Amino acid sequence: MRLQYATNIRIVEMTCSGNIDHRVILNAFEEGADGVFVAGCMEGDCHFLKGNIRARKRVNAVKKLLDEIGIGGDRLEMYNLSSAQGGRFAEIANDITAKIKDLGPNPLFKNSSCCGCSCSKEGGDQ
């Protein structure tokens, strides 16, 4: 459909959002990401039955931790969408890019920003 969206997204393909680990997210922030979002299938649609629900639990745990350690949990989000919703993905990409721009660069790199990119972990669902 070639819908246009913000260029600041870098996608990491996974087998299922259920494969996401707290440390991978924390590592992304430590390495310089300004924002991370995990994209999983619609709840109930997961081909591996409950992968995306586990992912949601872990993302919430990391959000709480990010608040505690000062990065701010709202730099991390999880979205549920199906592979047919190209439009929705573009919408998310633009929304999160705007939101992260408001929040400003990663506090860890306030002075020397590494490459100003915001990576995203897309839990590929096929």
Added chain:
Amino acid sequence: MIIAQQKQIKEIAAMVSDCKKVALIGCAGCVTVCLSGGEKETEIMAAALRIMRKLEGNPVETITFTATRQCDPEYVEALDGVVKDADAIISLACGVGVQYLAERFDKWVVPALDTNFIGGSKVHGVWEEKCGMCGDCVLHKTGGICPIIRCSKSILNGPCGGSQYGKCEISKDVDCAWQLIYDRMKSLGKLDKLMAIQPPKDWTKSRDGGPRRAVREDVMIG
């Protein structure tokens, strides 16, 4: 197994606020099974600590390692190389582990977990206390239900009369242990055994006798 849960990250950070280099030691024993101190949690805590300290402008270097167990000298000795130039050690083991490390290394050793109780998993992610380590087990008298730990007053000749609808007077979510014992013994047809009056408990076998030791001459080596 021993059930323990993590302290708040802020509290842990405060314990090592002045250290430049910190070793975080996980334990692959009970605390891994109860999901609070395994390699995953250790590395998460290390990352969180590094990020916090960097944000405070007082960066810290972390070393992470997960021992097979922290309650056997050999496994603790294996950590010598890991912790040698660390200013402080954070142990993610139960209380036993922390003390072994403290004994072994003349470094500042701090606990990352609060050791809660001995128990088991009810459902994945929920654990329940089952044994109070009184050192003189009475389970054979109560059909396998421990009055010491599961009755709030730890009485031996219950119920105390305060229970309602089988729930303890302290809270309607807590079963009255003696109600459970009574039902259990009734179903096993051994109600008569409950009639015997139990003498006062010999608490010396428990904590009150001071720290305890268990010695097995037959297996001692050398």
Added chain:
Amino acid sequence: MVGAGIAGIQASLDLAESGYYVYLVESTTAIGGTMPMLDKTFPTNDCSMCILSPKLVECGRHLNIKILTSSDVQEVAGEPGNFNVKIRQRPRFVDANKCTGCGSCSEECPIKVDDEFNQDLGKRKAIYKLYAQAYPNAYAIDKAKCLRIKNPKACGKCLKACQADAINFEMAEETIDLNVGAIVLSPGFEKFDASALFYYGYGKFPNVLTSLEFERVLSASGPFQGHMVRPYDGKEPKKIAWIQCVGSRNTKEKHGYCSSVCCMYAIKEAVIAKEHSHEPLETTIFFMDMRTFGKGFEKYYDRARDEKGVRFVRSRIYEVTEKNDESKNLIIRYSNEDGTISTEEFDMVVLSVGLQPSKSVMELGEKLGLDMNQYGFADTQKLTGVNSSKPGIYVSGAFCGPKDIPETVMQASAAAGASASLLAESRGTKVTEKEYPAEKDVSGQDPRIGVFVCHCGVNIGSVVNVPGVVEMAKGLPNVVYSGEYLYVCSQDSQNTMRQIVEENGLNRVVVASCSPRTHKPLFQETMMEAGVNRYLFEMANIRDQCSWVHQNEPDKATEKAKDLVKMMVAKSALLSPIHQPSVDVTKAAMIIGGGVSGMNSALSLADQGYKVYLVEKADSLGGIARRIKQGFRGEDVQEYLAELIDKVKANSLIELFTGTEVQDVKGFVGNFKSTLSNGAQIQHGVVIIAIGGEEYLPTEYLYGKNNRVMTQLEMEEAMTAGDSRFDQAKNIVMIQCVGSREPERGYCSRVCCTKSIKLAIKAKDKNPDANVFILYRDIRSYGFFEDMYTEARRKGVIFIRYSVEQKPLVEEAGGKLMITVTDHVLGQPVVIEADILGLAAAKLASRDNKKMNSLFKVPLNEDGFFLEAHMKLRPVDFASEGIFMAGLAHGPKNLEENISQAKAAAGRAGVILSKSKLESHGVTAVVQPDKCAACLTCVRLCPYGAPKVRNYAAEIESVLCQGCGSCAGECPNKAITLQGYNDRMYMSMVNGLCKEVL
């Protein structure tokens, strides 16, 4: 295989995977049939494409399936095992092998045409791809519309635009002769032409749509990108009405049958429309009987009504008129059940059009000399499920009667199973296994990565500075080759890639081009041909994730493309070869349950040449069918049963264990070892659970307290035994939904309506002077059983509808059985002194389902029936591989459907048994035993039961592992890693992103 809808695709995959070469003949330019047109599908509301696309790609790329698009069957001659089929292939004017589906040609094409795939709501060009995810992923030229074909000097714009020079106007019609052993016909259906019913105003009023048109309005890939608007004026409707039975249950229009699927799709469309609508949307469905009889359908209906607020009005609509104002809204004047009249205005009306055979389908039937029923659908031979009237020719899907997707897929697997039985001896003879050169051992070597960057014609090259990316890649760690290609996926680029891999001794390859979903298998194939393990390969998607979506920011897109390549090179360095462990397969099946389903599965598998152990708890075979006298099409069930039992006993490959149960089961797919209650130990590769169901013994309506009250089966037994009460009876009454569609049993038992009608007709024929009543909530005589319902009414059987709030009152007064029920038309209570009361008792799951649940660790649904892996993708499989189900154990269904499902289960089981080795599919999880604390997290978490704890550490059975990685993400001691996708790789990708290039 004629027709490449979901039925044709499923049957082709089952047969190709069982070692048969398949020709898949499709009349349009791509496989997929009607399903891609649907947005979401009931009852799971999965997005239709998400279900279909894995099958599309698998079927499209399968080595042993040859797809012939734009083709039709001309002639069939010969006999089973040796048919000569003449196929006419219309010219596509595009070489499907060369065309990469990039779409530049259609951009240039000046001709705009109604897009029939989008039900003419959108437009397409004369050179078009049927739909976005079509397979083959190639364009075709519409002969009737293209200027160039009519006049060779005109236009030709597409020729210039195509850089793969795939367009060839000289293509002509060809005839292809095929020699095949069996034929499966599933050419699908056509929707009823709603304009035939002028009084609904379709074609006159712009706001009256057919359900398929509304499906396109809802679809994200539809003409309105899923925005739920009125095609007429683009406004969001606030009130929509669905009108049921448009072209169904209508003897006047010669469409007396029920199309079985419209009630469910109407509910689905209402629920999905509500989700799509920004403000609250009022949805109303006008119907006669709400026919939600399938598995999980009743709950779907309850949820739509009680939770989602869909309104159901029991009234067939007389006519739709249009408000003569700008809005062109629609007015419906309808009658309520009590006879009062209401008039309502709606923004939009959706006509739930029925299914009918298309003209071409009926011609196909005649050409092959098949028996067609009065409505033009193919007639299946009685009690075979899939046999047409011609031996060796099988039918499946809507071609032999309107049915939904789960049943279509089931029937397709059954047709595949039947064909496999017919051609058992020739299994594996025609199929080609691809040989690959020996795999080089790269374990010791440092990573030597090759980067191949693609232009994809203009799709990437016009936005991303490809040479820049190639240059940058040269500087990345471990990269020893970097080059650019116009189309890296084309045949010649693949050959060059193989040479470069061999010449430079590459042990890792990164291709920067398009989506791995469609092209990863293609490149992995080339890797294997170059002797490199195919898991040492990664793709950076610099088209769909980059050039296509950042068209007007070329330099940022180039920056991103470089980053994506950096990430993949970083990950590629960490890749290690994966060798798929394989297990061998015991060529035998254990079937539990000796009823009609179990026996049919046994015979079908034995015909396929496999050993079968048939274990039956009772002392004799037959199951619940022993109590059934007549099938729904008048078949003599007892005679059929006797024949079936003889065949099973006579079959040398079937070893029978009666009076025996399964004690214990060990092992996994391909290697089960089971112990039976008589001590026998049997080894088998697959299991089919067909333990049947039971009839609910009612507690209501004085059952058991008055001997006049009996269940349906008891009534049939009494009738056939010539019980005199039937002859002198003045009033015979039957009550439907006894125990079904209740809070504690929230499902419809599906067969009781048709059964009651059958018994009522028999009672009325035997004793015309008696009043025969059927008290019902919804008559669900779906499909062709509707004709029986019409016959019953014509013969004077009286149908009275009762509501849940006012159930019939059954009392005993002075030795008489008095039944009181309110007539739903006159609103007056009817008092009946019943001589006989037949209760349509629910069909329950067998008590042993719980035992099977623990023995095989197979899940049950809330109603106690077995839960299949996926209602549409794998309807007869369990989630864990190698275990299948059939018959009443899966859910209530009639004899014919059970037989069909039994053959489907046998077909599916045959796929596994046909394999000498079972390979896991590469990306599986692996446990490091020394780090494992045996905390059971992975065992509890895995939906496929792959991890088991053996001698104090978890072990993952790679054949069962589906590669989702949830366990790896959750393991508290990081003892589990997913091959190819582990945490270190994800972290290295991000680190590679942020590190400066050397």
Added chain:
Amino acid sequence: MENAVETIQASKLNPKFRERVAGLLKNYDFAQCLTCGMCTAGCPYSDIHENNDPRKFLRKINLGMEEEVFADPYIWYCTMCERCTIECPMGINMAVVTRTMRGQFDKDKIPGYMQTIAREHIESGNQMNVGQVDYEETLEWIQDEMREELEDPEFTIPLNKKGAKYFYGFNARDIKIYANELQTTLKIFYAAGIDYTISTKRWDATNISLFTGHNDDFNAISQPIWEEFIKLGCEQFIVTECGHAFRSMKWGQRMFWKGEMFPIRHILELLNELVKEGKLKLDPEAITELVTYHDPCNTARKEGVWEAPRELAKSFIKNFVDMNPNGKMNYCCGAGGGGMAMPEFNEKRKAKGKRKVDQVVETGAEIVIVPCHNCIDQFNDLNKWYPDTKGKSKNMHMCTLMERALILPEKE
């Protein structure tokens, strides 16, 4: 609902009743009714007053409630307009069911004076008991009037003309009350110069027994006129602007006529043909008012004639507007099924007519073409009953309106 709470005793249900009715109906099968409610919604009157719901009436038959069926006033309220089941998915025809039920009544129990009309028609040969002398004198009177009007002393009404192309059957009202309308029609025939005849023996094409359900009377009334047509050796039987006459002739011929078949056509079909062939000249400027057209059920819905009259009307009316709905789906005027001949149900007839009033008023027409003697009486009643709405528009036959635009051929 008068007997809503009354209980139905299954013991009193008579399963044989359904066979008996089915026997009478031969090929119309009503038992397969789905009780789906389409007919209730289709009937324009099911919510105007009680006992007018086709579904409820048919339900009583299907249940075998014999007494209640014959006690149900629905039988006489239903105007037999067939709108309810024109599209019935089960192919049921309520009008035929109603007519058959009416046929079960003894002749003296039929409400209103329908049976009197039938008896008089059998005795006198026409439904208004016009004597032979009066009939012939009226014709003579018309003939003299026309001679004067047409200034053609030789003009004669072709009576009993053997071998004439058209045999004109009309309505006794054209003699007894509205002789001027017959005159208008003959004037039009004269203008078109067609070869027609009128029989002096049998000329009244109506048949009230279409509504009483008694086929013996029906045949006694209609067989003679068909025989007269054969005796005169005419080619086509033309029926005047009268719904039930046209239906009686067409339906009756299909059901009962044993002789050799012959074409029966509606007069408006003939006139439309004549206009198209140029034999009949109409001045398109003559009619200036806004005109609309009412479709009598027996003519349009039951016998399929609705295009020709519109084509004819539009050929000479400048501003013509159609009602909504119209043609096959038009509403009944409320007086069908012998409604005019049952004064005791006038209140019901008035209530039913309201729907037609609203329809006409909505078009804003000043003239309503009502091509049926039965309907036009109802329309005139409606003008009286609803003076300030329907009262504003005039009702007339198509011929009457055509006369205003008629261009007589030049005298040589």
